[in-house]
Amino acid sequence: MTVEKFDAIVVGAGMSGNAAAYTMASRGLKVLQLERGEYPGSKNVQGAILYANMLETIIPDFRDDAPLERHLVEQRFWVMDDTSHTGMHYRSDDFNEPAPNRYTIIRAQFDKWFSRKVRAAGAIVLCETTATELALDGDGKVIGVHTDREGGIIHAEAVVLAEGVNGLLGTRAGFRKLPKPEAVALAVKEMHFLPEEVIAERFGLSGNQGCVIEAAGTISRGMAGLGFLYTNKESISLGIGCLVSDFAATMERPYALLEAFKGHPSIRPLLAGSEIKEYAAHLIPEGGFKAIPQLFGNGWVVVGDAAQLNNAVHREGSNLAMTSGRIAGEAIAMVKSRGRPMTSENLSLYKAMLDKSFVVKDLRKYKDMPALIHTNSRNFFMTYPQLLSQAAQNFVRVDGTPKIEKERATTAAFVKARSRWGLVSDAVRLALAWR
Amino acid sequence: MTTSLVRIEDKLYQNRYLVDAGRPHIKVRQHQSPSSNLLALTLVCPANCYEVNEDGQVEITADGCMECGTCRVLCEESGDIDWSYPRGGFGVLFKFG
Ligand SMILES: Cc1cc2nc3c(=O)[nH]c(=O)nc-3n(C[C@H](O)[C@H](O)[C@H](O)COP(=O)(O)OP(=O)(O)OC[C@H]3O[C@@H](n4cnc5c(N)ncnc54)[C@H](O)[C@@H]3O)c2cc1C
Numbered sequence: 001m002t003v004e005k006f007d008a009i010v011v012g013a014g015m016s017g018n019a020a021a022y023t024m025a026s027r028g029l030k031v032l033q034l035e036r037g038e039y040p041g042s043k044n045v046q047g048a049i050l051y052a053n054m055l056e057t058i059i060p061d062f063r064d065d066a067p068l069e070r071h072l073v074e075q076r077f078w079v080m081d082d083t084s085h086t087g088m089h090y091r092s093d094d095f096n097e098p099a100p101n102r103y104t105i106i107r108a109q110f111d112k113w114f115s116r117k118v119r120a121a122g123a124i125v126l127c128e129t130t131a132t133e134l135a136l137d138g139d140g141k142v143i144g145v146h147t148d149r150e151g152g153i154i155h156a157e158a159v160v161l162a163e164g165v166n167g168l169l170g171t172r173a174g175f176r177k178l179p180k181p182e183a184v185a186l187a188v189k190e191m192h193f194l195p196e197e198v199i200a201e202r203f204g205l206s207g208n209q210g211c212v213i214e215a216a217g218t219i220s221r222g223m224a225g226l227g228f229l230y231t232n233k234e235s236i237s238l239g240i241g242c243l244v245s246d247f248a249a250t251m252e253r254p255y256a257l258l259e260a261f262k263g264h265p266s267i268r269p270l271l272a273g274s275e276i277k278e279y280a281a282h283l284i285p286e287g288g289f290k291a292i293p294q295l296f297g298n299g300w301v302v303v304g305d306a307a308q309l310n311n312a313v314h315r316e317g318s319n320l321a322m323t324s325g326r327i328a329g330e331a332i333a334m335v336k337s338r339g340r341p342m343t344s345e346n347l348s349l350y351k352a353m354l355d356k357s358f359v360v361k362d363l364r365k366y367k368d369m370p371a372l373i374h375t376n377s378r379n380f381f382m383t384y385p386q387l388l389s390q391a392a393q394n395f396v397r398v399d400g401t402p403k404i405e406k407e408r409a410t411t412a413a414f415v416k417a418r419s420r421w422g423l424v425s426d427a428v429r430l431a432l433a434w435r
Numbered sequence: 436m437t438t439s440l441v442r443i444e445d446k447l448y449q450n451r452y453l454v455d456a457g458r459p460h461i462k463v464r465q466h467q468s469p470s471s472n473l474l475a476l477t478l479v480c481p482a483n484c485y486e487v488n489e490d491g492q493v494e495i496t497a498d499g500c501m502e503c504g505t506c507r508v509l510c511e512e513s514g515d516i517d518w519s520y521p522r523g524g525f526g527v528l529f530k531f532g
């Protein structure tokens with residue numbers, strides 16, 4: 001009897017897994033994809049902003065039938081204290097282009113669509129199946145996976161670990177460590193439903209135009225964290241995330257933080273009258289370049305969030321996931337087409353290709369940012385936002401105080417809070433980490 | 436305290452779950468007194484799955500778990516908890532995500 005053997009098994013049907021499975025199946029490889037959820041997307045949480053370019057590389061005509069919510073024409077960055085926000089808004093008619101650059105999406109729906117494309121490309125997709133362990137031969141080469149279904153090992157030449165930030169298989173096999181609490185953020189999120197025209201009116205949008213807000217400040221109570229508010233067609237996604245290490249140290253309740261964010265005087269009117277239909281929680285990789293684990297081995301590669309490929313500074317993750325999945329798929333297809341075995345040496349092609357892409361280049365650029373944010377969270381997320389708010393109020397409030405005195409008061413407040421040396425050193429360290 | 440507990444249950448009520456009755460996917464190991472991370476979970480778990488019992492030990496009821504992994508990141512390495520995913524098809528089912 002011969003055992004059925006796949007060219008590749010992809011564990012996970014999220015962004016990275018779908019990109020990998022699609023890429024390999026459309027190149028004629030025999031692909032099996034395993035997903036533990038009832039359907040692809042039923043376990044997945046995202047803001048969610050989709051970056052068109054990286055999907056276009058994989059599925060050029062995705063705009064024809066992908067479930068896209070709104071294309072973004074406006075981005076707001078808010079620094080918040082308890083009663084105010086200071087904002088930088090960027091809105092441009094240039095984003096009303098024929099092939100827009102960024103869209104909001106709803107992951108459960110988007111992943112279902114992506115999975116249909118994967119099936120159409122020829123992959124077998126098995127849902128409601130949790131892979132429980134990698135199967136290794138005597139030499140430590142991965143030869144397949146064990147699942148919670150009956151029937152023993154499913155065999156494959158190569159396994160693509162697209163199992164997300166909290167993946168079990170790679171850590172259980174010792175291929176990478178569980179992320180450290182300071183290398184992951186816990187985000188909690190709600191879906192608020194409102195009529196389409198109410199959203200359009202509140203944010204000054206027409207047609208499918210969309211607006212997103214990224215917010216930092218006292219909303220995270222001194223923890224390293226960010227809030228977000230994204231407009232979908234008939235709903236608003238709203239959430240807040242902070243480093244797990246900070247949650248453990250402060251013992252803040254995540255949903256209490258979310259409640260306070262929703263109740264903030266700058267956010268509350270944007271949500272007024274909404275109906276909440278879901279509450280979700282998920283981790284986000286935040287460790288950056290220095291947290292990237294070993295990416296390939298004998299018979300396996302790891303992609304997406306499982307490999308910490310997430311750009312926390314720009315809040316990009318799904319595009320890095322898709323791109324790493326695509327590149328892994330291309331590399332495996334190349335090894336296969338050359339008739340070579342899926343050894344560690346041959347699969348190193350994946351890393352070589354990934355190193356040349358924006359994925360690793362961007363993460364390398366910000367390699368010192370996670371440590372800086374982690375060790376200075378109180379200054380960056382509490383003290384500076386408060387000072388900025390004071391300064392802004394000082395600037396706009398007209399109360400008969402001579403302007404020169406107002407400016408002196410603002411400067412004095414900064415120096416008092418952080419000292420001259422503290423201010424200079426924070427600025428220098430931030431500039432270096434940004435460089 | 437009570438108000439926030441009520442609130443989280445209301446939140447979870449909106450979610451869909453398929454609970455694998457009698458097969459919890461997370462277990463707390465026996466302990467005399469909880470470690471600080473284990474104790475933190477009673478506040479930090481976003482689904483409020485962890486509670487301190489009358490004897491001061493931390494217990495888990497994983498029915499409302501959203502499988503985020505926060506408790507795993509904080510308490511797996513120390514051996515405080517055993518963490519697995521639910522069997523395929525079970526657990527939380529996000530409609531939107
Ligand atoms: C709140 C939040 C907001 C975000 N906002 C944005 C944003 O606006 N833009 C952006 O680009 N990125 C954003 N991200 C990041 C983005 O969601 C991730 O980077 C992306 O989803 C990673 O894709 P992935 O395929 O690596 O992992 P996932 O999408 O998590 O997929 C992993 C899949 O593997 C499955 N799986 C895991 N283990 C097993 C197993 N053992 N057996 C079978 N199946 C398994 C899971 O069920 C899941 O379907 C956000 C993340 C969060 C949490």
Ligand code: SF4
Pocket residue numbers: 281461479480481482483484497499500501502503504505506507
């Ligand atoms: S995985 Fe997340 S939701 Fe589930 S028990 Fe752990 S911390 Fe709570």
